[in-house]
Amino acid sequence: EAQVTQNPRYLITVTGKKLTVTCSQNMNHEYMSWYRQDPGLGLRQIYYSMNVEVTDKGDVPEGYKVSRKEKRNFPLILESPSPNQTSLYFCASSLTPRDRFLYGYTFGSGTRLTVV
């Protein structure tokens, strides 16, 4: 089944403890992106990747890192999480960067992160 898989689905952590949220897609998609969803703010883009080894900041990149060493994987790294990073996170992908305009995204099921 073609899908975007995120892990974990739920995570509670403490301030300052490094964590990684994994994202993997099995559709050979070039473009991948991370969003955070907060009430009243919709989805805001954190980072995106046009292809392997190419990553760029989105609208809210502070406090986050990403890497794209392989085409299928796009992990989101929080080096020192803080309570303001408590949110619902989504990974999304499209076959090509252009396809996100023509066909939209395939989304993962989300990761609910709580930082205490």
Added chain:
Amino acid sequence: AQSVAQPEDQVNVAEGNPLTVKCTYSVSGNPYLFWYVQYPNRGLQFLLKYITGDNLVKGSYGFEAEFNKSQTSFHLKKPSALVSDSALYFCKGGYNKLIFGAGTRLAVHP
């Protein structure tokens, strides 16, 4: 700067009645417009899109949306709402960058 607005935080509709979820945009150039639906504990699912062509776009689950260039709107509609349509709906749009609206929670009551 581009923007996408969903002016209603929540829309309440009785089952069987028509529903409308509003979306307006501010985009320089011809916009790409999408609607997504999010059910509880699920990711966003694509409903429909407008790129060019007919102003009335039909999508999944009986939803449709009307592109209105003069009013810069792309409202989501359904002729007869179901309780199972209750979910969070997001409009997304833009020209060289795609932006999500804040989301509208649709509650369909029996």
